Amino acid sequence: MQLFWVRFLIIKKVSKMEKYKCMLCGYVYDPENGDPDSGIKPGTSFEDIPDDWVCPICGAGKDQFEEGLW
Numbered sequence: 001m002q003l004f005w006v007r008f009l010i011i012k013k014v015s016k017m018e019k020y021k022c023m024l025c026g027y028v029y030d031p032e033n034g035d036p037d038s039g040i041k042p043g044t045s046f047e048d049i050p051d052d053w054v055c056p057i058c059g060a061g062k063d064q065f066e067e068g069l070w
Helices: 004-013
Strands: 020-022 065-067
Touching: none
Parallel strands: none
Antiparallel strands: 020 065
């Protein structure tokens, strides 16, 4: 039963790994790459990025990003 929950949590985490696009400049945050220049490791979901993180191109806050439905 524990193995089931581990697999479930891994799948749930992977499904949250969506790309997010800055609506001001078009920069796309890809969790597979992270943002190493800002200290965000590859594999970090957008939700797990600190709230004070800003777009590396234009400086927009996280609230200016939209999930990959564009």
